Amino acid sequence: MRFTTLDRAQRVRFRRAVTLMLMTFVLPGSAQLVAGSRRVGRIALRTWLVLLALGTLALVSTYFWHGVAFWAGTNTTLLQVLRLGLMALAVGWAYLFLDAWRLGQPLTLQRQHRLAIVGVNGFLCFSVAGALLFGAHVIGVQRQFMISMFGDGSAVGAHHGRFNVLLMGGDSGAGRWGLRPDAMTVASIDAETGRTVLISLPRNMQNFPFAEGSVMAEQFPDGFDVEGMYLNGLSTWALDHAELFKGSENPGVDATIQGVEGITGLEMNYWAMVNLEGFKDLVDAVGGVELNVRQPIPVGLPHEESFHYIEPGKRTLDGHDTLWFARAREGSDDYSRMARQKCVMSAMLQQVSPQAALRNFEEIAGASSAMVSTNVPRGEVDRFVDLALKARSQKIATLSLVPPMINTADPDIELIHQKVAATIAKAEGREAEPDTAEAAPDTAEAAPDTSSEASSEAPSSTAPEQTGGGAPTPSAPSTPSTPPAVTGGSIGSLSQGYAANQSEDLGAVC
Template identity: 70%
Template structure:
């Protein structure tokens, strides 16, 4: 009979086996952690070194490229805006992220194989499978989600923006025509609810909002345009208003050969004739999509000065937004900007400018990132524009600059402008003066002979009073509160503050 082993030797043997199992388990886990920290390092140590070198070089190269991109973007926002708006680069990034997800997952699986799971104890084997599965799906899932987000951004750029020609700044400014209406994107037969020109300094982003009343008539069109040929004496037909120009053009599309948007083209020529500005680009805002955009960013905080009706008296959802500073959802923000019950068009124009200011100031990059998919979907439904994809980075950069600056406004409305028969020379001088003030150009002092003839000095004083500023000869502020009419500071007789201001935020 073989000699019986002593109990001490059996304990020693089991202890050695347990220690070996624990070493193998730690080795298997270490290989997976190495793959997580430095993809390819596990293969370089314990597997196919060629695969390991390729994986590590790829990982290091992408890491250096990402680091350099972050550094450059920190010092130059323009590079970041170019990167997120370049469809070719976004397509490449999407493919790279998808390939990384698949490749990294394969490296995790190979690291699990290198850990020799069949030689592990059952509980260790199950633990290794769990850790490997968690790391594999977490990393691959994060990369695939990133690829999805990049794909959303790329599709957004393709859907939203066109491939038209790039138009340089005019006299150092980009002039963007913003049209608002109930039509779906791409439908141009409607009468726009609102017409605003955003004149943006091409260097500083300083913005002036120029509001045009939809009921303006007897105005000229830009020289040389189709509409100027048809109406050489101005848009003076019966019931012919500024918001009806697009409808007229839609009924006479044969005059606009080769144009995909005759209604917008005609409206642009009208706005250029009225304001004296050359329009660079236009954007058509579908107000129903605007509601979804506000909801996507979590609402907008606005100062409600009077009860604003939501809906019309016969609507089942008819109610009021009560006065106070409050955060409004998309539905309430839309009606704050559009309501006319107990109000007038010019008060509504003032409220619309306050909404524009709030949207610009309150939507932060953090909000945009958190709600990116919702914002992209809402924006695609909301806006049609002829801004080319190659110019998006320029306007993103200008929008960031504009956030830190005061927004000026000038509206071509009563009491200074008679909308039924506007004085176009006065309109041009008002627009030029507002832009000059935004650029810090002081108005030339009015001479004794010029004042009675043009009343420009009086007009300038009115502008400054509406903007909340005073001239040296003006008495100090009184204790009488400013009137509020239709939810806007001011009145139809004296004008609304938000329609004539050098600092829109201070009067909203």
């Protein structure tokens, strides 16, 4: 009978020790209130309740106002406070678990019970503290990402209700970062709705003006007419004449912006330079991107062992193949490449969900900081994240200043300004400005619309043919419509233009 009583007492002590640990897991400090230092218990319990209330308030706020989450995720001061708070919470909670183990009087337990208690306590302690420390690490990565990628400059207000951001793509490598951007696109974003218009400029544009009053306009009052120099050479020219751009950290970017503003008539708010080689890491970080491949696209060079073709169809491509899809030249031209690049941009915007971003956060942050250089201030990042999420559910309009509409060797700047204004007005669901509308007939003469040109060349299968007596003859039997031409993997041709370069819905033509 004495053995049975002792055994029962051992089980009671064991259950008590386990209960104290579970109490610490569910309600930190409650074990101390029951069996230990009440002062420690009260401090821990009050701290936990305050944190629980703040967490609930934050969740409710972000559910109804998404901007709260974007602000919290981009405010470096708040991120540092959260990071240190999670680290302190991890240490404090681990201490409470160890104290709960002590209060369970492990030395009075049988050996197997002591081992079980150590296992339970170790599992709970390391699980909770590990989760909190991992959270602190993720927040630290986000904070470092914000510091390394974005500046601390002042915000620039929207121009006529839109933010205009110049996106430039260039190769990485020694001495090449940002020197000759291969791709230039203005993302004009509605400051309220996020509706985006992508305006692409060819790198080989010549004889264009600069923004009035700019450094480059003073140097080239009649436009950039340097023999053999193109739009993508502005950066190199500016770096060779850096003394003209006093106080500028990026004279090459400044000169390019002044050229883009002169060509488009839009005032730039910010710029971003994308390292195209680093772009591969970003695509890999989000698990690849699905693209509609219309023709075989070569990957690599023929003499390389890894050379292959991306076969037609819906393909999920990794970073390496996505970059080649956007940049391959074989069987293509610059304007077909521009169309494919737009399709990559559209796919990334539509397919990178917030859930995927959270799952691969650390990889995305690392790839992005190595991929992008920008002057967007940290205080504006939450605004652009919000606008990007709004843009996901809307059509993206595109306009490319390329042939056959624009002669890149001698561009009609007035026509370009009209086209830019009209495209933005249509995206906003309003009529173009009166002077733009009045110029429409001249625009049509200067650059015939490719869709109407194509329809005029194709015989109609439904319109009745008039005879000498005026009576219509029966129409010819209808024939299946001819599939659209595809050149270099993009719908369209050099002579008629490419669909992705000028469309009201980029996703529909990609």
